[in-house]
Amino acid sequence: MKKLQELIDGFLDYLVDIRGYSEATLTTYEVALRQMMEVSHFYQEDNAFVLDITPYRFQIAKKNKHTIATKLTAIHSCINYLEEQENLPIRLIAGESIKVPKSLPKPIEAQYIQEVLQSATLEEKLLISMLYGLGLRITELSTLQLSQIQPEWVQVRGKGNKVRELPLLPAIRDLINTYLANHTPKKYLFEKGNVPLNSAQLRYRLTKIFKSHGIKATPHQLRHSFATHLLNQGARIADVSELLGHATMATTQVYTKLGTAKKMNEYMKAHPLAHKGSEDSSEE
Known part of the structure; x- marks a missing residue:
C-alpha cells in the first residue's frame, strides 16, 4: 500500500x-x-x-x-x-458538524497524576486509575459491579444504557486484584455495607486526594486527561470516541486541539534545522 x-x-x-x-x-x-x-x-x-x-x-x-x-x-x-x-x-x-467550543477542557498533566498516585492509598490508587486509565464517568464507576470486570475487559453501561467494553491495562488489573484481596467487596467495586458508594462520595474522595497535593481536580478532568493524553500520543479519534462512549465523534473533537507547547515540541523534533545546532556541537 x-x-x-x-x-x-x-x-x-x-x-x-x-x-x-x-x-x-x-x-x-x-x-x-x-x-x-x-x-x-x-x-x-x-x-x-x-x-x-x-x-x-x-x-x-x-x-x-x-x-x-x-x-x-x-x-x-x-x-x-x-x-x-x-x-x-x-x-x-470529516466531522461535518464541527463547531468551535467556547472553552477547551483543561486536562491534568500526566506527571501530576503520577505524583498523586505514588503517595495514595490502595483504594485511592484504584479510584484514580479507573477514572484516568479507562476514561470512566464518575456515575459509571459508582455503579460498576464486580461481574462487569473480566481479566482483559471491563464492561461499562453508560449514557442511554449503552454498553461498551474497555480494555483493561495489566497494571490496573493487578491493582484491582490486590484491592479485592484486601477489601473483599461483595457486589460493587466501591461499596460500603453492600451498598455502592455514590458519585458524590467518590468525587469527594478524589478531590480531597488531589487537594492534598495542591491540585484542584475533578473526576471529569481525569476523563478529559484520558482522552487528551491518548490523542496527543497519536491515538485515532474514532477509537478514543468509542472508548469514551460518545454518541458521535463531534463530541470527542474538542480534545484534538493540541497545546502550543506540544506543537512547538513536535516542531523542534521534526524540522531538520532543529537538529543542526546539536550536530555542529558534536563536530567540535
Missing part, C-alpha cells in the same frame, strides 16, 4: 500534467493537503481505506467559510482522484 504522501504527490502531478491547473491553484491544494495529512489519520479497516480528517476540520474551524470550503474542496478532489484513477475506495470521516 502506498503511503498517503505518495498518493497525494500522484494527485498533484495529475492536476499539472492532465488537468493543467495553474501554479496558484496547485499551491493552494498542496498546502491544504499537507496540513490535512499532518494531523489526520489514514488507515485500512475491513478491506477498505479510511481517511479521518476530523482533527483537521477542528484545526481550521475558526477560519472564514471561504477558506474552509477551499481546503475541503482540495481534499474531496484528491479523494475523487484516488477512487477513480487509483481504484482506491476511501471512506471519509
Whole structure:
C-alpha cells in the first residue's frame, strides 16, 4: 500500500500534467493537503481505506467559510482522484458538524497524576486509575459491579444504557486484584455495607486526594486527561470516541486541539534545522 504522501504527490502531478491547473491553484491544494495529512489519520479497516480528517476540520474551524470550503474542496478532489484513477475506495470521516467550543477542557498533566498516585492509598490508587486509565464517568464507576470486570475487559453501561467494553491495562488489573484481596467487596467495586458508594462520595474522595497535593481536580478532568493524553500520543479519534462512549465523534473533537507547547515540541523534533545546532556541537 502506498503511503498517503505518495498518493497525494500522484494527485498533484495529475492536476499539472492532465488537468493543467495553474501554479496558484496547485499551491493552494498542496498546502491544504499537507496540513490535512499532518494531523489526520489514514488507515485500512475491513478491506477498505479510511481517511479521518476530523482533527483537521477542528484545526481550521475558526477560519472564514471561504477558506474552509477551499481546503475541503482540495481534499474531496484528491479523494475523487484516488477512487477513480487509483481504484482506491476511501471512506471519509470529516466531522461535518464541527463547531468551535467556547472553552477547551483543561486536562491534568500526566506527571501530576503520577505524583498523586505514588503517595495514595490502595483504594485511592484504584479510584484514580479507573477514572484516568479507562476514561470512566464518575456515575459509571459508582455503579460498576464486580461481574462487569473480566481479566482483559471491563464492561461499562453508560449514557442511554449503552454498553461498551474497555480494555483493561495489566497494571490496573493487578491493582484491582490486590484491592479485592484486601477489601473483599461483595457486589460493587466501591461499596460500603453492600451498598455502592455514590458519585458524590467518590468525587469527594478524589478531590480531597488531589487537594492534598495542591491540585484542584475533578473526576471529569481525569476523563478529559484520558482522552487528551491518548490523542496527543497519536491515538485515532474514532477509537478514543468509542472508548469514551460518545454518541458521535463531534463530541470527542474538542480534545484534538493540541497545546502550543506540544506543537512547538513536535516542531523542534521534526524540522531538520532543529537538529543542526546539536550536530555542529558534536563536530567540535
